[in-house]
Amino acid sequence: TEIYTLSLHDALPISQDASVLSVYLNLPELAAPNDHPELCVGSFSLFGLHKASNPNRKHGGDGLTFTIDISDFVDKLHLNNTLNMDLVKVRLVPNLPIPESAHITVGRIGIYREGR
Numbered sequence: 001t002e003i004y005t006l007s008l009h010d011a012l013p014i015s016q017d018a019s020v021l022s023v024y025l026n027l028p029e030l031a032a033p034n035d036h037p038e039l040c041v042g043s044f045s046l047f048g049l050h051k052a053s054n055p056n057r058k059h060g061g062d063g064l065t066f067t068i069d070i071s072d073f074v075d076k077l078h079l080n081n082t083l084n085m086d087l088v089k090v091r092l093v094p095n096l097p098i099p100e101s102a103h104i105t106v107g108r109i110g111i112y113r114e115g116r
């Protein structure tokens with residue numbers, strides 16, 4: 001059995017710190033996330049991200065990395081014969097509106113496969 005994880009690396013904010021972002025995979029372009037809960041693979045909090053992004057703090061400046069196990073989602077794609085990891089689309093959806101001035105960035109998104 002294989003484990004698939006999705007990792008968001010080097011997440012950096014300028015000012016926003018207390019939001020939660022949900023991660024959706026293969027959400028149709030104009031679709032409302034609430035209409036597709038089956039495509040939500042998890043969520044993570046930005047709590048602490050502001051301090052972790054501050055280069056003047058001990059161990060600061062690199063932001064944070066978040067990892068979500070997406071094995072169940074990948075298994076469903078495989079069982080439906082729709083598995084194409086090159087075409088997986090990732091969409092981050094905030095639970096509350098985030099002001100444009102927050103400037104949250106994600107340096108890299110990766111999907112990793114590991115054998116058990």
